[in-house]
Amino acid sequence: MYDAETTALLRAVLDDVCENVSRYETTARTHVASTILEAATRGETSMDGLKQVGRNALRHVPIVRS
Incomplete structure (x- = not known):
């Protein structure tokens, strides 16, 4: 489990990287x-890294085929 600061960093990185990815694109976001x-x-704990x-x-x- 990560502390609140690290959790906030990870969420910020995910939001930044996926800013142009729909929230419904769960495969990509996951x-x-x-x-x-x-x-x-x-x-790895640096934001840039x-x-x-x-x-x-x-x-x-990965491409998911149904």
């Missing part, structure tokens, strides 16, 4: 959020 969380767990991780994840969103 993929980016998960990747950002993984990076934070590995020790997390944004870069998130942007990279957004470029590699």
Whole structure:
């Protein structure tokens, strides 16, 4: 579990990276959020570093076929 400050940072990064992604695009947003969380767990805590991780994840969103 992250403290309030880290949680706010992670949310801000997700919102920034996904600013042009619809809230209904849950696959993309979930993929980016998960990747950002993984990076934070590995020790990446800078906003710039997390944004870069998130942007990279957004470029590699898995395609879900129904």
